[in-house]
Amino acid sequence: MLLTDTVLRTIRRYRLLPRGGRVLCALSGGADSVALLHILLALQERGELVLAGAAHFNHGLRGADADADEQFCRELSAAFALRFEAGRGNVAERARAEKRSIEDMARTARYEFLTDAAACLSADVIAVAHTRDDQAETFLLRLIRGAGTRGLGAIRPRAGRVIRPLIDLRRETLRSYARRRGLAHREDATNADVGIPRNRVRHELLPYLEREFSSGIVEVLAREAASAQEDEDRLTAEAIELVASVVLTSTPVTIDAEALGRLHPALAARVAREALRRAAGGRFVGFDHIRRFLEFVREARDGSALSLPGQQAVREGSRVVFRPEPPRPRRGVSKELGSVGP
Amino acid sequence: MLLTDTVLRTIRRYRLLPRGGRVLCALSGGADSVALLHILLALQERGELVLAGAAHFNHGLRGADADADEQFCRELSAAFALRFEAGRGNVAERARAEKRSIEDMARTARYEFLTDAAACLSADVIAVAHTRDDQAETFLLRLIRGAGTRGLGAIRPRAGRVIRPLIDLRRETLRSYARRRGLAHREDATNADVGIPRNRVRHELLPYLEREFSSGIVEVLAREAASAQEDEDRLTAEAIELVASVVLTSTPVTIDAEALGRLHPALAARVAREALRRAAGGRFVGFDHIRRFLEFVREARDGSALSLPGQQAVREGSRVVFRPEPPRPRRGVSKELGSVGP
Numbered sequence: 001m002l003l004t005d006t007v008l009r010t011i012r013r014y015r016l017l018p019r020g021g022r023v024l025c026a027l028s029g030g031a032d033s034v035a036l037l038h039i040l041l042a043l044q045e046r047g048e049l050v051l052a053g054a055a056h057f058n059h060g061l062r063g064a065d066a067d068a069d070e071q072f073c074r075e076l077s078a079a080f081a082l083r084f085e086a087g088r089g090n091v092a093e094r095a096r097a098e099k100r101s102i103e104d105m106a107r108t109a110r111y112e113f114l115t116d117a118a119a120c121l122s123a124d125v126i127a128v129a130h131t132r133d134d135q136a137e138t139f140l141l142r143l144i145r146g147a148g149t150r151g152l153g154a155i156r157p158r159a160g161r162v163i164r165p166l167i168d169l170r171r172e173t174l175r176s177y178a179r180r181r182g183l184a185h186r187e188d189a190t191n192a193d194v195g196i197p198r199n200r201v202r203h204e205l206l207p208y209l210e211r212e213f214s215s216g217i218v219e220v221l222a223r224e225a226a227s228a229q230e231d232e233d234r235l236t237a238e239a240i241e242l243v244a245s246v247v248l249t250s251t252p253v254t255i256d257a258e259a260l261g262r263l264h265p266a267l268a269a270r271v272a273r274e275a276l277r278r279a280a281g282g283r284f285v286g287f288d289h290i291r292r293f294l295e296f297v298r299e300a301r302d303g304s305a306l307s308l309p310g311q312q313a314v315r316e317g318s319r320v321v322f323r324p325e326p327p328r329p330r331r332g333v334s335k336e337l338g339s340v341g342p
Numbered sequence: 343m344l345l346t347d348t349v350l351r352t353i354r355r356y357r358l359l360p361r362g363g364r365v366l367c368a369l370s371g372g373a374d375s376v377a378l379l380h381i382l383l384a385l386q387e388r389g390e391l392v393l394a395g396a397a398h399f400n401h402g403l404r405g406a407d408a409d410a411d412e413q414f415c416r417e418l419s420a421a422f423a424l425r426f427e428a429g430r431g432n433v434a435e436r437a438r439a440e441k442r443s444i445e446d447m448a449r450t451a452r453y454e455f456l457t458d459a460a461a462c463l464s465a466d467v468i469a470v471a472h473t474r475d476d477q478a479e480t481f482l483l484r485l486i487r488g489a490g491t492r493g494l495g496a497i498r499p500r501a502g503r504v505i506r507p508l509i510d511l512r513r514e515t516l517r518s519y520a521r522r523r524g525l526a527h528r529e530d531a532t533n534a535d536v537g538i539p540r541n542r543v544r545h546e547l548l549p550y551l552e553r554e555f556s557s558g559i560v561e562v563l564a565r566e567a568a569s570a571q572e573d574e575d576r577l578t579a580e581a582i583e584l585v586a587s588v589v590l591t592s593t594p595v596t597i598d599a600e601a602l603g604r605l606h607p608a609l610a611a612r613v614a615r616e617a618l619r620r621a622a623g624g625r626f627v628g629f630d631h632i633r634r635f636l637e638f639v640r641e642a643r644d645g646s647a648l649s650l651p652g653q654q655a656v657r658e659g660s661r662v663v664f665r666p667e668p669p670r671p672r673r674g675v676s677k678e679l680g681s682v683g684p
Contacts, residue, residue: 143485144555146562152494152570200554208550212542213486220488223629227611228494231573234608266576269569287565 003169003177004042010168011048014157017125022052023163024123026114027076029056029069029186032129034076035178036166040127041080053083055117055126057110059091061102062190069186076184083121087113100284103198107342111162118161125163130155130342133171136221137201138342139228144197146287153232154225155342164342170218239270246271253279253322257297257315268294276308279322283309296320345511345519346384352510353390356499359467364394365505366465368456369418371398371411371528374471376418377520378508382469383422395425397459397468399452401433403444404532411528418526425463429455442626445540449683453504460503467505472497472684475513478563479543480684481570486539488629495574496567497684506684512560581612588613595621595664599639599657610636618650621664625651638662 001009011017025040027033037054044051056073058066070086077084095105114126135155142152157167166174178185194200209217242263248254255275260268272293276285289308296306300315311322343351353359367382369375379396386393398415400408412428419426437447456468477497484494499509508516520527536542551559584605590596597617602610614635618627631650638648642657653664 143566144551144559144562146556146558146566152566197555204554205550208547209486212546213539214488216488217486220486224485224488224494227608230606230608230611231577234606235573235576264572264576266569266572269572291565 003173004039004046006169007039007165008043008048010157011163011165013168014163016158016163016165017049019048020050021124022050022122024052024114024118024121024126025054025082026110026126026128027054027056027073028129028188029072029076030129030188030191031175031178031183031185032131032166032171034183034185035174036127036129037076037080038178038181038183039165051082052118052123053077053085053121055085055087055114055121057113058086058088059106059109060088061091061106062188065189069188072184072186085117085120087117089113103196115161123161125161127163127165128342129166129174130164131166131169131171131174132222133202133206133218134342135167135225136206136218137198139221139225140201140205141198144201152225152228154222154229156229235266236270239267239274242267242271243274247275247278248319250278255297255320257318257320260294260297272297279311280309281311285309345515346381346388348511349381349507350385350390352499353505353507355510356505358500358505358507359391361390362392363466364392364464366394366456366460366463366468367396367424368452368468368470369396369398369415370471370530371414371418372471372530372533373517373520373525373527374473374508374513376525376527377516378469378471379418379422380520380523380525381507393424394460394463394465395419395427397427397429397456397463399455400428400430401448401451402430403433403448404530407531411530414526414528427459427462429459431455445538446683457503465503467500467503469505469507470684471508471516472506473508473511473513473516474564475544475548475560476684477509477567478548478560479540481563481567482543482547483540486543494567494570496564496571498571577608578612581609581616584609584613585616589617589620590661592620597639597662599660599662602636602639614639621653622651623653627651 017023023040025033025037027037040049040051043049054073054077056070058070060066062069074084074086089109091106091109092102094109095102098105100108114128117123118126138155139152155164155167157164190196191199192203194203206217214220246256246259246263248256253275260271263271269290272290273285276289276293292306293308293313296304296313296315297320300306300320302315302317304315305323306313307325308322310325312325313320314323359365365382367375367379369379382391382393385391396415396419398412400412402408404411416426416428431451433448433451434444436451437444440447442450456470459465460468480497481494497506497509499506532538533541534545536545548559556562588598588601588605590598595617602613605613611632614632615627618631618635634648635650635655638646638655638657639662642648642662644657644659646657647665648655649667650664652667654667655662656665
């Protein structure tokens with residue numbers, strides 16, 4: 001099967017785009033995103049979609065190299081007479097200010113920019129170049145970090161306006177497509193830096209698992225990521241329906257401790273996550289917060305309090321009420337609690 | 343906290359045993375099970391339980407070494423005036439006959455024997471020596487093999503009559519308890535054989551993850567195994583309630599294809615697993631069978647058939663009916679589909 005046909009099948013299978021829809025191509029300049037651009041061009045040729053343009057985000061993290069990447073993307077877009085949007089952000093500074101990891105902040109800033117660029121270019125969706133290998137890597141990273149409550153889910157083929165038409169392709173298939181066509185692209189030197197956990201997963205852990213345990217490990221992990229995502233979706237939907245019976249009031253967030261205690265643990269964890277998020281005002285709520293909160297709900301005596309992101313939970317009779325935290329030196333969220341995203 | 347107190351807390355936390363209950367200690371002769379025996383003796387001393395005896399299963403796989411293990415266990419039990427049951431099985435032969443992996447067959451034969459021994463010694467429960475490290479190893483093995491539908495669940499603290507009072511302990515804690523007390527034990531040479539996947543996980547993969555990614559990896563994986571188990575329990579319970587609305591008749595097993603197709607994918611997979619198991623007559627039903635079956639239910643035309651373990655599924659109008667497989671050379675179940683257990 002032609003690579004473009006495989007991609008088209010992915011687009012149809014996950015309903016990523018109606019026929020003739022307008023697509024913005026996220027372009028880093030790396031091999032995967034350059035290949036994505038060419039695949040989208042081929043699909044445009046066949047009348048399957050309209051390529052609304054390309055967009056490149058300069059994270060401001062790699063100086064002259066990053067500027068050259070931007071220039072490369074600009075010229076590549078011009079070569080195909082595509083509209084081009086470039087964005088810039090000082091990710092390092094913002095990460096410090098918001099106390100988030102660089103990777104996490106870079107992802108947020110990038111997707112914010114892409115959303116704006118899509119609006120600018122009247123694109124219906126934003127195509128990004130994640131492959132099945134990215135799926136497996138993200139799954140392993142999340143597994144190792146223990147991030148999120150049930151953080152083992154997959155990179156979704158579609159998340160809001162972001163679509164991933166290459167998610168059923170192996171990276172090697174994509175790269176050999178690029179090689180056969182002699183597509184020029186930029187090398188991001190940091191991709192080889194095994195000081196970065198994702199690169200260690202890519203260049204060391206996955207090849208080791210492939211060699212020593214299972215030649216099909218990427219397929220296996222991608223499949224497990226998809227299963228985990230389905231389970232997560234189902235249980236979260238169920239939990240959200242239950243929130244109303246457990247969260248008694250919203251300001252302040254007040255919880256019926258007994259009702260929460262009666263829930264199946266799989267649902268209690270998700271209802272608690274939802275309640276904590278509502279009370280956390282945008283702060284990160286991790287697995288460990290939820291675990292400590294559920295212990296508190298089970299065991300705390302009247303009047304006792306538990307410190308949580310941006311708030312404290314106070315036991316008041318059969319209820320737990322979220323109150324502003326009293327002023328005192330705050331403990332930072334430990335590094336393991338950071339989120340891992342594509 | 344004393345190690346015996348930690349174990350007692352585990353026993354209470356998971357309600358493994360009522361106070362004064364009769365426990366059979368599964369004794370391989372290795373360091374972990376010898377330590378378990380001593381912990382159970384200490385708890386008997388404190389009046390928490392009654393040690394009904396010890397039982398050792400000789401898998402017949404390691405010749406004279408295995409005989410010496412059995413003798414060691416017999417003498418150790420005698421030294422504490424404990425009743426002792428020994429069992430033997432030709433696991434290799436039975437594995438060949440039943441076309442199962444040696445590890446899988448050894449586990450089945452061992453638990454069969456232990457169940458009989460417990461009845462013999464009027465024990466309420468059978469204590470086995472799995473630690474949190476075994477939990478993490480099993481989780482990783484299942485993950486890598488992609489076995490089972492949603493095969494990421496945990497080793498349960500309790501499964502039927504089998505209890506795991508050491509499941510909250512790290513192996514190193516247990517071993518240092520054994521060393522401090524100078525407890526004699528047997529070394530199983532095959533534990534060092536990294537040709538066996540479980541040993542590769544234990545001696546290579548986990549130490550690598552611990553060193554390169556997260557010093558708390560065992561805790562993280564054990565926690566994720568427990569979460570996955572809770573999710574699995576909840577979704578399976580929900581699916582089992584739905585089976586009646588999808589499985590129309592039992593002989594032959596007949597499925598309402600539309601009703602199955604309407605279910606959330608997380609539930610459809612589990613309802614399908616249940617239906618396939620009912621029709622499979624004890625044969626192993628793996629992830630891949632379920633995936634192919636669901637595809638068949640979605641897409642098959644009237645009259646077409648799909649070969650499954652011990653049966654074939656035939657599309658008949660809006661129904662799928664399980665029929666005996668027509669006589670022909672049967673394909674074996676691929677090796678990846680084997681189950682991984684503690």
